[in-house]
Amino acid sequence: xxxxxxxxxxxxxxxxxxxxxxxxxxxxxxxxxxxxxxxxxxxxxxxxxxxxxxxxxxxxxxxxxxxxxxxxxxxxxxxxxxxxxxxxxxxxxxxxxxxxxxxxxxxxxxxxxxxxxxxxxxxxxxxxxxxxxxxxxxxxxxxxxxxxxxxxxxxxxxxxxxxxxxxxxxxxxxxxxxxxxxxxxxxxxxxxxxxxxxxxxxxxxxxxxxxxxxxxxxxxxxxxxxxxxxxxxxxxxxxxxxxxxxxxxxxxxxxxxxxxxxxxxxxxxxxxxxxxxxxxxxxxxxxxxxxxxxxxxxxxxxxxxxxxxxxxxxxxxxxxxxxxxxxxxxxxxxxxxxxxxxxxxxxxxxxxxxxxxxxxxxxxxxxxxxxxxxxxxxxxxxxxxxxxxxxxxxxxxxxxxxxxx
Ligand code: SF4
Numbered sequence: 579x580x581x582x583x584x585x586x587x588x589x590x591x592x593x594x595x596x597x598x599x600x601x602x603x604x605x606x607x608x609x610x611x612x613x614x615x616x617x618x619x620x621x622x623x624x625x626x627x628x629x630x631x632x633x634x635x636x637x638x639x640x641x642x643x644x645x646x647x648x649x650x651x652x653x654x655x656x657x658x659x660x661x662x663x664x665x666x667x668x669x670x671x672x673x674x675x676x677x678x679x680x681x682x683x684x685x686x687x688x689x690x691x692x693x694x695x696x697x698x699x700x701x702x703x704x705x706x707x708x709x710x711x712x713x714x715x716x717x718x719x720x721x722x723x724x725x726x727x728x729x730x731x732x733x734x735x736x737x738x739x740x741x742x743x744x745x746x747x748x749x750x751x752x753x754x755x756x757x758x759x760x761x762x763x764x765x766x767x768x769x770x771x772x773x774x775x776x777x778x779x780x781x782x783x784x785x786x787x788x789x790x791x792x793x794x795x796x797x798x799x800x801x802x803x804x805x806x807x808x809x810x811x812x813x814x815x816x817x818x819x820x821x822x823x824x825x826x827x828x829x830x831x832x833x834x835x836x837x838x839x840x841x842x843x844x845x846x847x848x849x850x851x852x853x854x855x856x857x858x859x860x861x862x863x864x865x866x867x868x869x870x871x872x873x874x875x876x877x878x879x880x881x882x883x884x885x886x887x888x889x890x891x892x893x894x895x896x897x898x899x900x901x902x903x904x905x906x907x908x909x910x911x912x913x914x915x916x917x918x919x920x921x922x923x924x925x926x927x928x929x930x931x932x933x934x935x936x937x938x939x940x941x942x943x944x945x946x947x948x949x950x951x952x953x954x955x956x957x958x959x960x961x962x963x964x965x966x967x968x969x970x971x972x973x974x975x976x977x978x979x980x981x982x983x
Contacts, residue, residue: 580829582791584815591807592797596679599624605688605750608707610700611800612870612892613693614718614739616766616885619804620759621750626685627801628703631675632660633793635667636845636955638674645956659924659955661703668707687711689749691742693718695895697927714749716742720890725897727890735886760878762804763885767876772812773799774872779819780863781912784828786819788861789839790852791829792868799871833861835976836913838945840866840905841920842928842954847962854966858973864912866893866905867928894928901930902939909945916976918969919949923959946979948972 599606607623609615615625635641641659644666649655651669653662667673668684675681690713692704701717708715718738721731743754776795780787787795795815802808822828837860844851855862870892877884893904908914917939919931926932936947950968952960 580827582787582795582815582818584811584818585794587814588795588797588811591802591811593679595798595801595807596675596681599626599685600681606685607689607691607746607749608687608704609690610692610696610704612696612889612894613691614742614885614889616762616804616876616881617739617742617759618689618691618746620755620762621746621752623689623746623750624685625801626687628664628684628707629660629700630797630801631667631673631684632664632955633843633845634674634678635663636660636843637848638678639846639957640667640672640674641846641955642957644670644672655924655956657924658697658699658703659953661699662924663955664703665706687713689713689745690715691718692716693720693889695720695722695889695892697894697925699927714745716745718742718889720886720895722895723897724895725899727887732883732887732890735890736882739882739886756881759881763876763881764878765806765809766804766873767878769799769803769805769808769812770871770873770876772809772816774874776812776816776819777864777868777872778911779816779823780861782823782828784823784826784831785833785836785861785863786822786828788829788852788855788863789865789868790843790848790862792865793843793845793848796868796871803871828861830856830859830861832859833863834859835861835915835973835980837862838864838905838908838912838914838917839920840917840930842922842925843867844920844922844952844957844960845955846957847952847960850962854969855973858970859977860973862918864908864914866908866930869908870894898930898933898935902935902942905939906943909943914945915980916946916948916972918972919947921949921951923951923953924956925954946972946976 607618611629641663647666648662798808873888875888931949
């Protein structure tokens with residue numbers, strides 16, 4: 579049984595992170611997962627990420643009981659199931675944070691910040707809480723779907739980031755400290771570069787980190803970036819995975835095929851999916867999802883510009899042309915034999931199989947594609963039997979057509 583030893587350390591730091599949110603020692607800011615967390619952290623806020631809670635609701639399958647509560651309040655069952663699961667959990671006063679971390683529930687926000695670089699849904703979602711708690715809310719609305727992000731567009735985002743400063747000063751009670759901001763960006767950059775190296779260990783012939791394990795180990799880069807704790811964790815994880823790769827130790831020692839996962843995870847079926855691919859000799863070695871927290875443009879010497887650019891250039895916020903270029907590069911780097919697109923019913927923002935991209939990308943790269951239908955949290959949209967049949971057939975065809983060199 580392949581095991582990543584650093585997992586124990588990750589559980590400790592995630593537990594400590596959640597407990598710190600309700601210690602009462604610091605003000606709490608809520609933030610979108612690819613939002614300006616570094617700026618918030620520089621003011622001394624504890625930063626809480628509702629999407630992380632959405633993933634927890636999906637992974638524990640508690641989402642299925644919570645979504646109907648939000649639907650009763652007027653939220654469609656066809657909008658983002660992070661949103662509906664999270665709002666439903668709040669209305670039901672029922673969260674895995676209680677059972678897993680001994681918390682009372684999500685921490686009360688002093689400030690809410692969102693960035694529509696990923697979708698507009700976060701704006702509606704976060705406004706629900708700003709209205710409920712009567713707390714200040716700030717939004718970043720960057721240009722979307724660009725082939726290239728120009729300096730003019732980055733300058734617009736910088737101005738929006740800078741408009742947050744007076745609100746953060748007022749709520750936190752601290753003056754903006756440029757040195758502290760630079761320091762947080764430096765820590766965030768160092769952690770994110772380590773995370774990038776962690777992901778790249780799976781370019782090895784015996785890959786040491788699967789996409790499914792990556793969705794678990796990405797916890798600290800989502801919720802703790804900008805801290806020494808996150809940086810130290812990824813140094814530890816990288817050391818272990820590099821050693822495994824050097825020694826030919828991987829989660830699947832001799833994969834017959836190497837797969838790219840595109841789109842959201844199906845949180846309630848991670849184990850099932852992981853076992854299914856492994857049983858068919860397929861290693862899922864890379865994904866757009868786990869790569870979304872690599873911000874390699876961060877630069878502490880130019881913290882405003884570099885964070886604005888990094889958060890605007892993320893995969894989900896780009897044009898099809900830019901996405902296809904990124905995917906083509908990843909296919910080469912990870913020696914990909916096939917790509918599986920998860921067409922997530924309630925997140926069209928992170929589903930790239932609806933406008934012909936799989937066909938166009940196959941023509942360009944020759945990499946075969948499979949589309950499966952499902953959802954990030956709402957398992958009513960996922961047919962397990964049908965998906966297993968589609969995936970097994972796809973993997974058989976990949977093997978049959980593979981040219982071994
Ligand atoms: S990107 Fe998708 S899953 Fe994430 S918050 Fe937006 S709609 Fe929900």
